[in-house]
Amino acid sequence: MPASQGAVGDVLALARAWRVPAASPLSPGSLAALDSLIAANWCKTVDLCGNATYGKVMFGSLMLPRNSTLRRAFVQEHHIASNATSWVPDSLRCWRLLVPAVVHAIEELRLSPARRRHQSYYHFGIFQGASVYYYREQFPSAKFLMFDSFIGLPAEQPGELQRATWLKGTFLVREGDIAERLVRDLGGPSLNRVERGFFNESLTAALAASMPGPAALVDVDSDIYISAFQALDWLFQFELVQPGTLVLYDDWMDYTCAPLLSPSALDNIDMRDAMDGMNVGRMSRGLRAALGITNNWQPRFPKIFDGGEPKAHFEIAKKYGVDFRCVAGSCAPAGQGGGRCPSQYNGFGALFIIAGIGGTPNHGFAMSETQLAAWRASDVSCRTVTRTRFTVADDDRKVNRRVQRLNAMVEKGRGPG
Numbered sequence: 437m438p439a440s441q442g443a444v445g446d447v448l449a450l451a452r453a454w455r456v457p458a459a460s461p462l463s464p465g466s467l468a469a470l471d472s473l474i475a476a477n478w479c480k481t482v483d484l485c486g487n488a489t490y491g492k493v494m495f496g497s498l499m500l501p502r503n504s505t506l507r508r509a510f511v512q513e514h515h516i517a518s519n520a521t522s523w524v525p526d527s528l529r530c531w532r533l534l535v536p537a538v539v540h541a542i543e544e545l546r547l548s549p550a551r552r553r554h555q556s557y558y559h560f561g562i563f564q565g566a567s568v569y570y571y572r573e574q575f576p577s578a579k580f581l582m583f584d585s586f587i588g589l590p591a592e593q594p595g596e597l598q599r600a601t602w603l604k605g606t607f608l609v610r611e612g613d614i615a616e617r618l619v620r621d622l623g624g625p626s627l628n629r630v631e632r633g634f635f636n637e638s639l640t641a642a643l644a645a646s647m648p649g650p651a652a653l654v655d656v657d658s659d660i661y662i663s664a665f666q667a668l669d670w671l672f673q674f675e676l677v678q679p680g681t682l683v684l685y686d687d688w689m690d691y692t693c694a695p696l697l698s699p700s701a702l703d704n705i706d707m708r709d710a711m712d713g714m715n716v717g718r719m720s721r722g723l724r725a726a727l728g729i730t731n732n733w734q735p736r737f738p739k740i741f742d743g744g745e746p747k748a749h750f751e752i753a754k755k756y757g758v759d760f761r762c763v764a765g766s767c768a769p770a771g772q773g774g775g776r777c778p779s780q781y782n783g784f785g786a787l788f789i790i791a792g793i794g795g796t797p798n799h800g801f802a803m804s805e806t807q808l809a810a811w812r813a814s815d816v817s818c819r820t821v822t823r824t825r826f827t828v829a830d831d832d833r834k835v836n837r838r839v840q841r842l843n844a845m846v847e848k849g850r851g852p853g
């Protein structure tokens with residue numbers, strides 16, 4: 437149970453919130469200026485995913501399906517080399533194309549916590565490095581602090597929603613010294629530091645004291661609730677974030693787009709098939725049938741703050757009195773957009789700026805339930821997730837047992853990894 441829960445946790449949270457130094461909150465005027473400047477920058481840049489750069493970087497990242505029929509279909513459909521090793525649906529990832537527009541607006545308005553050439557960017561969840569390679573192209577002089585176990589996800593905290601295809605060990609990197617490759621390729625040790633280990637062990641007070649400075653940018657791509665909570669808790673506890681820090685979530689919409697399935701659905705499925713469906717963006721007919729998904733199926737969805745990264749974000753806002761403001765991505769309704777330009781409130785990830793710390797908490801998610809339901813029905817990435825991923829509520833002993841059994845399979849090397 438995170439320390440945010442329970443009376444003792446509340447008292448500690450309050451004490452910490454008062455301890456956070458008084459970097460001044462961002463003013464309403466600067467937040468309004470930021471919104472307009474991001475819109476203008478975004479308008480000058482690209483249409484969402486019209487630019488192939490990020491897609492190219494993704495090759496070599498995730499696995500191609502092992503199911504040979506799906507693999508053949510996928511290779512043909514996407515015109516990729518049949519010897520390519522991996523793929524992930526671009527629409528899920530291309531929200532990061534928004535990041536330069538936002539970062540440059542923050543810098544232009546001098547809202548960033550550290551106004552120096554080598555700003556500190558903290559990345560939680562590296563896997564083989566696709567996102568950090570992309571960021572390095574965009575931000576050649578930033579200092580990158582990279583955190584990952586490199587042996588995949590830990591198990592989700594018991595009692596939390598479980599994404600059935602994000603098991604302990606998923607995203608295991610089989611490569612030898614990944615830290616060495618990343619440091620070499622991304623500009624050398626003066627600009628890069630890689631911390632290997634599970635966050636609950638690696639993110640210590642001593643590590644915090646050795647960090648170069650407050651984060652200009654925090655990229656949370658560690659998928660599950662407990663990991664996002666531990667990463668954010670460390671940053672706030674050790675004052676590595678300040679007003680002006682940009683906080684990004686890759687899996688912001690993942691849980692709320694993935695249907696909640698009945699626990700018994702897990703009895704009938706082959707997890708390899710499920711992983712393939714997730715990677716390829718299309719479930720096999722057999723898997724759909726095993727999961728009980730029919731053409732007129734009406735999925736039931738978790739609420740935005742029920743699980744995953746959004747739940748961690750919500751709890752951290754409360755624990756440290758954070759005023760988060762949505763600046764781009766899927767944390768506010770897209771609205772009408774600015775004429776010929778696409779709205780910056782689009783894409784699968786969510787981008788927040790910290791406007792203040794130690795005051796009244798504000799999670800900053802600006803979509804109503806109705807707007808979220810409309811978004812689920814219309815957004816191409818969300819629809820992909822709805823079709824290919826699923827979540828089970830871990831409040832049922834049977835589900836716990838099944839997830840544990842699947843985790844055990846993974847540990848023995850028989851499952852996804």
Ligand SMILES: C[S@@+](CC[C@H](N)C(=O)[O-])C[C@H]1O[C@@H](n2cnc3c(N)ncnc32)[C@H](O)[C@@H]1O
Pocket residue numbers: 497560561562563564565566567568583584585586587588589590606607608633634635636657658659660662663666
């Ligand atoms: C989806 S992958 C990251 C993808 C990467 N950003 C990219 O663009 O390819 C998630 C990563 O988070 C790491 N991770 C998740 N929870 C973690 C934890 N508690 N401690 C260490 N690493 C963790 C996993 O090992 C995995 O490599």
